[in-house]
Amino acid sequence: xxxxxxxxxxxxxxxxxxxxxxxVLLSVLAGPVQAQVxxxxxxxxxxxxxxxxxxxxxxxxxxxxxxxxxxTDSSGGVPFFRxxxxxxxxxxxxxxxxxxxxxxxxxxHTTYALRKIDADHIEINMQxxxxxxxxxxx
Numbered sequence: 001x002x003x004x005x006x007x008x009x010x011x012x013x014x015x016x017x018x019x020x021x022x023x024v025l026l027s028v029l030a031g032p033v034q035a036q037v038x039x040x041x042x043x044x045x046x047x048x049x050x051x052x053x054x055x056x057x058x059x060x061x062x063x064x065x066x067x068x069x070x071x072t073d074s075s076g077g078v079p080f081f082r083x084x085x086x087x088x089x090x091x092x093x094x095x096x097x098x099x100x101x102x103x104x105x106x107x108x109h110t111t112y113a114l115r116k117i118d119a120d121h122i123e124i125n126m127q128x129x130x131x132x133x134x135x136x137x138x
C-alpha cells in the first residue's frame with residue numbers, strides 16, 4: 001500500500017495564523033451592533049395631570065410616539081427622529097441624543113433628559129430649558 005501525501009511540509013503556518021486571526025477579527029467587527037432603543041415605548045400625550053392610568057390622545061393634543069429606535073412628534077418642525085444614543089443617569093433618568101433631518105438640516109442632533117415619573121408619566125427636559133410632561137395614551 002502506498003502512503004498518502006497531504007503536503008504537510010508545504011503548509012505555511014504563519015500565513016494560516018494570519019488568515020484565521022483576520023477572519024476572527026472581521027467576524028467580531030462585522031457582528032451585529034447592539035441597537036439602542038428608547039427607555040420608554042408607545043404613544044404619550046402632553047398632559048399636566050398626575051392621575052394614574054392612560055389618557056385619550058385622539059384629541060388635538062401633542063403626541064410623541066417611541067417605537068424601538070425611532071420617535072415621532074405630532075408637533076414642531078421635525079416630525080421624525082432616530083435615536084443616536086441613550087445613557088442612564090440613574091434608575092429612572094436618561095440622557096438621550098436624537099438625530100433628525102429636515103429639508104434645511106441634514107443630520108441634526110438634539111439632546112434631552114427623559115425621566116420616568118411612574119408607569120404612566122414621563123417628563124422630557126430639553127436643552128433650551130423647556131419641559132414637556134407626557135402621559136401614556138390608550
